[in-house]
Amino acid sequence: MSFTGKAGVAVAALGLAAGSIFGAGTANAQSLHGAIAFSEENWTYESSFDWPSFEEAKDRALTRCGYDDCEVMVSWANGCGALVWNDQGWVAAASGPNRSEAVRKAIDKLSQGVPVAQLANFGSSDLSGTKVVEVVCTSNAN
Known part of the structure; x- marks a missing residue:
């Protein structure tokens, strides 16, 4: 795999990880x-x-x-x-x-x-x- 291909996979993986971390915070928000x-x-x-x-x-x-x-x-x-x-x-x-x-x-x-x-x-x-x-x-x- 070329460098740009590896970089693209890394960026996509980082985006998924960030989305799952920040998205999970909303689901666990305390009810009032x-x-x-x-x-x-x-x-x-x-x-x-x-x-x-x-x-x-x-x-x-x-x-x-x-x-x-x-x-x-x-x-x-x-x-x-x-x-x-x-x-x-x-x-x-x-x-x-x-x-x-x-x-x-x-x-x-x-x-x-x-x-x-x-x-x-x-x-x-x-x-x-x-x-x-x-x-x-x-x-x-x-």
Whole structure:
């Protein structure tokens, strides 16, 4: 094999080695978790994000919520969580890979109990009485 042929093989091998090293780092990246807890009796909520485990994210949201009836409404990894409610007293939460997906899914859940909430997905949130209360994302969300 000529020198240029050997050099070409060496460059290709180096490229494959570098690609496998740098590509592997992304697959082993640590997941980040979040949660939103809500107290129906006190109509309050708290959120947490960027925790290394679901348990830590949930515990932090519950602790910050501070009431005995606080419940985790949604938890997620590597994305966003959204909390919505309407003026009729319905509340819903959902998660998604980004802010808009989390909000859309939360409004979809709310509309299962209150069909008029679906109007919020079409830009008529004032007519439906639906309010996006909180959207929280982990720092590695899309």
